[in-house]
Amino acid sequence: MRPKSYSNLSQSVSQYVENLLQIDNDPNLQQVMQIAKKRGTPPLQVVPTDGRNLEVFARTVQARKIVEIGTLCGYSAVFLANALPEDGKLYTCEHSTHHAAVASEVFQNLGLSHKIEIKIGKALDTLPSLVREGPFDLIFIDADKANYPKYFDWAVENLRSGGLLIADNVFVFGFVGNEELPQGELANLILAMRNFNEKCVKDKRLVTTFLPTGEGMMVAVKK
Numbered sequence: 001m002r003p004k005s006y007s008n009l010s011q012s013v014s015q016y017v018e019n020l021l022q023i024d025n026d027p028n029l030q031q032v033m034q035i036a037k038k039r040g041t042p043p044l045q046v047v048p049t050d051g052r053n054l055e056v057f058a059r060t061v062q063a064r065k066i067v068e069i070g071t072l073c074g075y076s077a078v079f080l081a082n083a084l085p086e087d088g089k090l091y092t093c094e095h096s097t098h099h100a101a102v103a104s105e106v107f108q109n110l111g112l113s114h115k116i117e118i119k120i121g122k123a124l125d126t127l128p129s130l131v132r133e134g135p136f137d138l139i140f141i142d143a144d145k146a147n148y149p150k151y152f153d154w155a156v157e158n159l160r161s162g163g164l165l166i167a168d169n170v171f172v173f174g175f176v177g178n179e180e181l182p183q184g185e186l187a188n189l190i191l192a193m194r195n196f197n198e199k200c201v202k203d204k205r206l207v208t209t210f211l212p213t214g215e216g217m218m219v220a221v222k223k
């Protein structure tokens with residue numbers, strides 16, 4: 001029987017794909033995670049298969065200029081940077097100076113510093129300085145969920161036609177479709193993400209879809 005909905009994807013299928021791709025065995029990614037562990041960044045990076053998704057998307061649009069919002073230890077940034085040509089550029093926004101320092105160590109160790117610039121500060125404060133570097137081929141949103149709609153507005157303006165807008169965690173840990181809202185902060189998060197998802201779908205400048213990843217990945221192409 002074929003799975004009919006996102007939630008029916010089985011653990012064994014996920015395990016099968018992970019075993020097949022063997023992304024975790026990449027020595028560079030192992031180094032990223034060693035540095036992240038040593039420096040104590042929280043384990044909130046994308047899963048390896050989502051990292052691969054990002055790299056495939058970036059290669060598909062032959063990205064030369066990318067913006068990422070939410071760097072953490074630089075794990076997803078490594079996939080995106082790997083897709084860039086030698087003279088390509090990834091601008092990655094991070095407000096934690098500790099996370100930015102860890103990512104900087106990662107990029108230096110992997111010889112990626114020439115392709116990656118970390119913009120330190122709240123993304124809404126640093127993004128305006130990037131406008132002159134655009135338009136961009138791909139923009140990846142993976143930071144504070146409450147600001148996703150504002151990141152969306154900036155991103156659609158600063159993407160090239162044919163460029164991709166990608167956002168992670170749009171299924172809110174699997175709760176996004178729940179009819180009954182849980183108590184507390186999670187309910188706010190669900191409502192915020194539903195608004196964001198609707199905003200993506202309604203915007204006539206984009207064609208939008210949602211990938212059935214564990215976290216839920218919104219992918220939209222600018223017309």
Ligand SMILES: C[S@@+](CC[C@H](N)C(=O)[O-])C[C@H]1O[C@@H](n2cnc3c(N)ncnc32)[C@H](O)[C@@H]1O
Pocket residue numbers: 044045046069070071072073074075076077093094095096099121122123124142143144147
């Ligand atoms: C989920 S993690 C990013 C994971 C990363 N993309 C990866 O997969 O390796 C979110 C990051 O966004 C950062 N962040 C949160 N709010 C932010 C803001 N307003 N501006 C910039 N960065 C922010 C956090 O400090 C954290 O490092």
